[in-house]
Amino acid sequence: xxxxxxxxxxxxxxxxAAVNNISFTVNxxxxxxxxxxxxxxxxxxxxxxxxxxxxxxxxxxxxSKELRSLSQDYYNQIGVGFELPxxxxxxxxxxxxxxFASFYRNKNANLMQxxxxxxxxxxxxxxxxxxxxxxxxxxxxxxALVHDPDLxxxxxxxxxxxxxxxxxxxxxxxxxxxxxxxxxxxxxxMHDAAELCDRVAFITQGKISLTxxxxxxxxxxxxxxxxxxxxxxxIVSREFPLDNLGENxxxxxxxxxxxxQSIHSADASLEDVFIKTTGERLV
Amino acid sequence: MERFISLLHLDFTMIVRNRILIVAAVITALYAGILQxxxxxxxxxxxxxxxxxxxxxxxFMFVGVMVLFEKSGNTLxxxxxxxxxxxxxxxxxxxxxxxxxxAAGLIMAVAGVGSRFxxxxxxxxxxxxxxxxVFIGFVGVSRVKTFNQYxxxxxxxxxxxxxxxxxxxGITDTWLWYFIPTQAALLLFVAAFSESGTVAxxxxxxxxxxxxxxxxxxxxxxxxxxxxxxxx
Numbered sequence: 001x002x003x004x005x006x007x008x009x010x011x012x013x014x015x016x017a018a019v020n021n022i023s024f025t026v027n028x029x030x031x032x033x034x035x036x037x038x039x040x041x042x043x044x045x046x047x048x049x050x051x052x053x054x055x056x057x058x059x060x061x062x063x064s065k066e067l068r069s070l071s072q073d074y075y076n077q078i079g080v081g082f083e084l085p086x087x088x089x090x091x092x093x094x095x096x097x098x099x100f101a102s103f104y105r106n107k108n109a110n111l112m113q114x115x116x117x118x119x120x121x122x123x124x125x126x127x128x129x130x131x132x133x134x135x136x137x138x139x140x141x142x143x144a145l146v147h148d149p150d151l152x153x154x155x156x157x158x159x160x161x162x163x164x165x166x167x168x169x170x171x172x173x174x175x176x177x178x179x180x181x182x183x184x185x186x187x188x189x190m191h192d193a194a195e196l197c198d199r200v201a202f203i204t205q206g207k208i209s210l211t212x213x214x215x216x217x218x219x220x221x222x223x224x225x226x227x228x229x230x231x232x233x234x235i236v237s238r239e240f241p242l243d244n245l246g247e248n249x250x251x252x253x254x255x256x257x258x259x260x261q262s263i264h265s266a267d268a269s270l271e272d273v274f275i276k277t278t279g280e281r282l283v
Numbered sequence: 284m285e286r287f288i289s290l291l292h293l294d295f296t297m298i299v300r301n302r303i304l305i306v307a308a309v310i311t312a313l314y315a316g317i318l319q320x321x322x323x324x325x326x327x328x329x330x331x332x333x334x335x336x337x338x339x340x341x342x343f344m345f346v347g348v349m350v351l352f353e354k355s356g357n358t359l360x361x362x363x364x365x366x367x368x369x370x371x372x373x374x375x376x377x378x379x380x381x382x383x384x385x386a387a388g389l390i391m392a393v394a395g396v397g398s399r400f401x402x403x404x405x406x407x408x409x410x411x412x413x414x415x416x417v418f419i420g421f422v423g424v425s426r427v428k429t430f431n432q433y434x435x436x437x438x439x440x441x442x443x444x445x446x447x448x449x450x451x452x453g454i455t456d457t458w459l460w461y462f463i464p465t466q467a468a469l470l471l472f473v474a475a476f477s478e479s480g481t482v483a484x485x486x487x488x489x490x491x492x493x494x495x496x497x498x499x500x501x502x503x504x505x506x507x508x509x510x511x512x513x514x515x
Binding site: 050051052054072073075076078080082084085086087088089090091095099100102103104105143 | 285286289292293296300356361366367368513
């Protein structure tokens with residue numbers, strides 16, 4: 001779906017490239033996460049892909065067509081959810097959606113249904129100036145969906161949301177993937193990335209250091225051991241190597257005879273892997 | 284075309300909701316009130332300058348305000364990733380503000396001289412002045428980030444436009460002002476409120492040829508500033 005090759009971008013007046021010779025592929029129907037700290041080049045890359053920044057070096061193709069050659073019609077195929085709210089404050093939520101929906105070729109969306117999906121249907125006729133940041137972010141999110149695009153870009157979609165609403169949005173993102181949509185997600189939230197993304201790319205200082213699935217990364221960078229907690233009164237914790245676990249008499253004896261509290265493998269968290277790989281923290 | 288009509292609808296809604304229309308109505312009422320109490324002496328000159336400044340200021344000021352509202356609310360960013368073309372964005376605002384300027388100018392003319400004016404010349408003068416300054420307003424707003432900065436640069440763009448008044452009031456007598464498109468608009472304003480033949484036919488012809496050319500050039504200048512508008 002997206003193929004970026006040796007992509008670089010330097011902002012006018014800057015010496016250092018914000019994005020420096022990166023290459024990546026986003027497959028049809030997958031959620032691809034761009035994971036990195038603030039200023040790493042995530043948003044710049046997204047701005048190139050949505051054609052807000054034009055003077056880049058390298059090549060980007062969307063559905064095998066060079067991005068530079070695409071017309072304004074490209075925007076009928078993509079939906080963009082920005083990191084910051086961007087609505088007309090003196091228009092209601094429904095008016096905001098209606099006006100934007102009217103710009104697209106596909107006008108079949110049920111806007112009230114979209115508002116209901118993110119819990120805003122009862123606020124449909126309120127001006128967005130009266131909305132909290134979380135409400136505006138939810139409206140941002142569904143505005144990207146009003147024309148049912150095949151390719152979606154979300155920049156920190158759960159930023160500023162309470163856990164309940166963040167969960168709603170994450171479930172919608174998973175539903176979109178199930179419908180075959182391709183999603184490019186930029187975030188520094190490793191929990192969102194681990195939960196949602198089929199693959200992630202780590203980006204720091206404009207360079208991609210690693211691309212893989214979150215599951216593979218956690219396994220590859222974890223320790224092959226598990227921690228067993230057991231006991232009824234005093235809880236005892238013991239570690240066992242995963243190798244030959246089925247023949248480990250001590251382990252087998254414990255799970256047969258003791259009251260088991262928990263069993264955890266020692267997978268690395270995505271943040272652990274990020275720090276280990278890039279030497280930077282996700283802040 | 285359907286998308287352009289949607290955009291016109293949006294821009295008209297926004298000038299109503301942002302109270303730009305009310306401000307325009309108050310200014311028009313104020314000017315109309317001034318015209319009611321003006322003495323006979325130099326009446327036509329004052330009427331001409333008032334009606335000339337109205338579309339110029341409405342165009343330049345209000346397009347800046349509209350774009351800066353959209354920039355500060357990040358809605359411009361949202362529009363720029365929609366199928367709306369820069370051409371549609373620029374012309375939609377230009378047409379909506381020009382319609383407001385036209386209505387305001389005609390009301391002021393009626394308040395000043397009743398029906399004793401040449402409607403065709405007046406409409407052409409208002410429409411061309413408004414379009415010209417809306418597009419120049421886009422260029423202006425592409426060079427600033429805030430309302431304060433915009434207000435500071437207004438004189439830079441306005442003063443050249445008012446130079447032809449030096450000839451009009453007899454302070455200068457130079458053909459150089461004929462390169463400034465507001466000279467052409469001013470001739471049409473004068474023709475609108477004068478006896479037939481006061482403005483020479485060749486000057487009317489010059490105005491009707493020169494204004495579309497300069498409006499088109501100012502539009503091209505505005506369009507070339509589009510990326511700056513997005514990035515500033």
